[in-house]
Amino acid sequence: MVKFENVTKLYENGTLALSGVNLKINKGDFAFFIGPSGSGKSTLIKLILREEETTEGDVIVNGFNVSTMRRKDIPHLRRSIGVVFQDFRLLPGKTVYENVAFAMQIVEAMPKEIRRRVPMILGLVGLSKKASAYPNQLSGGEQQRVALARALVNNPALLVADEPTGNLDPETSWGIIKLLNDINQMGTTIIVATHEKSIVDAMKKRVIALSKGEIIRDQEKGLYENEDKNHEIHN
Amino acid sequence: MKIRTTKYIIKDGIINAYRNKLMSLASIIIVTASLLVFGIFLLISVNIKYKIDDVMQKQLQIEVYCDSKLDETQVDSLEVQIQKNQYVSDVRKVTKEEALERCKKLLEENGKILEGYDQSFLPESFIIKIKDPEHIKSVVEDFKKLQGVDDVGFLEDNVVELSSISYWTRIISILILIILLSVSIFIISNTIKLTVFARRREINIMKYIGATDLFIRLPFIVEGIIIGFIGAVISFVITYYFYTTIEGQVSKGIVGENFNFIDINSIVLYVIGSYFIIGTMVGGIGSGISIRKYLHV
Ligand SMILES: Nc1ncnc2c1ncn2[C@@H]1O[C@H](COP(=O)(O)OP(=O)(O)OP(=O)(O)O)[C@@H](O)[C@H]1O
Numbered sequence: 001m002v003k004f005e006n007v008t009k010l011y012e013n014g015t016l017a018l019s020g021v022n023l024k025i026n027k028g029d030f031a032f033f034i035g036p037s038g039s040g041k042s043t044l045i046k047l048i049l050r051e052e053e054t055t056e057g058d059v060i061v062n063g064f065n066v067s068t069m070r071r072k073d074i075p076h077l078r079r080s081i082g083v084v085f086q087d088f089r090l091l092p093g094k095t096v097y098e099n100v101a102f103a104m105q106i107v108e109a110m111p112k113e114i115r116r117r118v119p120m121i122l123g124l125v126g127l128s129k130k131a132s133a134y135p136n137q138l139s140g141g142e143q144q145r146v147a148l149a150r151a152l153v154n155n156p157a158l159l160v161a162d163e164p165t166g167n168l169d170p171e172t173s174w175g176i177i178k179l180l181n182d183i184n185q186m187g188t189t190i191i192v193a194t195h196e197k198s199i200v201d202a203m204k205k206r207v208i209a210l211s212k213g214e215i216i217r218d219q220e221k222g223l224y225e226n227e228d229k230n231h232e233i234h235n
Numbered sequence: 236m237k238i239r240t241t242k243y244i245i246k247d248g249i250i251n252a253y254r255n256k257l258m259s260l261a262s263i264i265i266v267t268a269s270l271l272v273f274g275i276f277l278l279i280s281v282n283i284k285y286k287i288d289d290v291m292q293k294q295l296q297i298e299v300y301c302d303s304k305l306d307e308t309q310v311d312s313l314e315v316q317i318q319k320n321q322y323v324s325d326v327r328k329v330t331k332e333e334a335l336e337r338c339k340k341l342l343e344e345n346g347k348i349l350e351g352y353d354q355s356f357l358p359e360s361f362i363i364k365i366k367d368p369e370h371i372k373s374v375v376e377d378f379k380k381l382q383g384v385d386d387v388g389f390l391e392d393n394v395v396e397l398s399s400i401s402y403w404t405r406i407i408s409i410l411i412l413i414i415l416l417s418v419s420i421f422i423i424s425n426t427i428k429l430t431v432f433a434r435r436r437e438i439n440i441m442k443y444i445g446a447t448d449l450f451i452r453l454p455f456i457v458e459g460i461i462i463g464f465i466g467a468v469i470s471f472v473i474t475y476y477f478y479t480t481i482e483g484q485v486s487k488g489i490v491g492e493n494f495n496f497i498d499i500n501s502i503v504l505y506v507i508g509s510y511f512i513i514g515t516m517v518g519g520i521g522s523g524i525s526i527r528k529y530l531h532v
């Protein structure tokens with residue numbers, strides 16, 4: 001589903017954000033990208049979405065070769081992925097309802113389908129009462145949940161979330177993580193970038209640990225801290 | 236693109252124009268102001284042209300003298316030929332009798348000299364009104380070439396001069412109009428650039444979640460058209476109101492001399508047309524173009 005082959009990312013200002021990354025995430029996986037701030041988690045995600053281009057190597061996502069694809073195919077790639085951005089990226093001029101509906105409008109969903117699904121998803125993330133609020137009238141955690149609702153509304157086969165619990169209290173964080181887990185149980189592939197130890201430790205999912213742009217550990221049922229020095233690296 | 240998407244795009248454009256009230260209002264004011272500057276000059280120049288033509292129209296007569304040997308039918312066929320010319324608005328035949336009368340009048344008391352003369356030596360002629368002063372020279376040349384025409388003369392001497400004044404007034408006012416038009420387009424499209432710039436993040440986000448360029452661009456174009464349209468309506472109402480008011484005051488003779496304006500109804504289509512074309516086209520195309528650079532993410 002997602003494959004990185006020898007990927008290097010050098011930003012224009014000379015920062016080497018990723019080097020020699022090899023990675024394969026299969027359909028139905030639940031994987032955490034972990035690592036300290038600046039280790040390259042968001043860069044990995046940006047490469048998946050073609051928000052940034054690779055300097056070297058190939059990234060393959062949902063059958064698209066992201067590194068060589070044409071500009072006009074980018075929207076198709078992005079629509080095949082549900083994304084929760086680290087900075088939310090909600091449309092400031094649209095209400096909560098419209099923000100979520102927008103994701104369905106761009107795939108030209110039936111209006112009837114939109115009216116059915118948007119309230120349902122908003123209910124799922126606990127925001128039914130805020131449907132007509134604008135993003136700047138919401139708390140950080142609420143905005144994050146709108147972003148999640150928008151990512152989920154089209155039932156994507158791949159969901160990518162960058163720090164989806166960054167702004168939430170522990171209780172809401174758990175709600176979100178459980179929701180992601182449920183969705184994963186139904187077959188959606190999930191990638192979560194986080195540095196929240198408690199969540200990673202409790203979930204016991206696949207952990208891909210980054211440090212200074214390199215993968216230092218890739219472990220099934222891993223913990224945040226590496227307790228097993230003889231971990232296996234698999235691809 | 237599906238019909239439901241088209242519907243969404245139009246609705247979204249309208250909603251956005253409404254929600255970004257302040258920006259929309261500012262843009263509408265700027266569109267209105269630049270259209271008014273353009274419109275005022277348009278009206279002034281049309282009126283100047285009208286005035287010049289009006290003055291000329293009264294002097295814009297030429298006289299075609301027939302060969303005196305022509306018989307009745309030849310004269311008639313010449314008249315038909317003259318009437319066929321597209322710039323001729325009116326033809327009046329001067330019979331031999333009339334010509335004699337005129338001669339007598341010209342000679343005043345000496346008219347007696349002509350007494351006893353047969354009028355047959357005098358040629359018949361046509362007094363012709365020309366529609367457009369600028370074409371008078373070419374019309375004269377054309378008629379000179381007609382078979383059976385002895386000579387063509389002007390009724391007044393200064394016609395040729397006036398016709399070149401009319402020509403240059405038109406050239407100059409067209410030039411100024413083009414300049415004003417470019418300035419309007421420049422100002423309006425810059426306003427639009429600003430409004431789009433204020434929403435560049437929104438455009439980026441849409442792109443990040445997989446909207447196509449067209450899907451993002453079209454509501455902006457709709458919005459630009461709406462703003463341009465409203466600006467055009469307001470400019471038109473203002474123009475119409477002030478023009479008819481001023482026209483009313485002036486024709487009442489408050490300014491002193493009696494100066495006739497062109498009736499607004501005869502130029503209303505030009506004013507409406509130019510306002511709406513400039514407003515909506517520049518609004519729509521301007522938005523469509525300005526948003527381009529924010530789509531590359
Ligand atoms: N657009 C950019 N231009 C230049 N350098 C960048 C850019 N984005 C990120 N970087 C750099 O690349 C490195 C990796 O950044 P990245 O955002 O991937 O880290 P991260 O693991 O997501 O950190 P955090 O946990 O703080 O979100 C950092 O050193 C960062 O400064």
Ligand SMILES: [Mg+2]
Nearest residue numbers: 041042086162
């Ligand atoms: Mg990050």
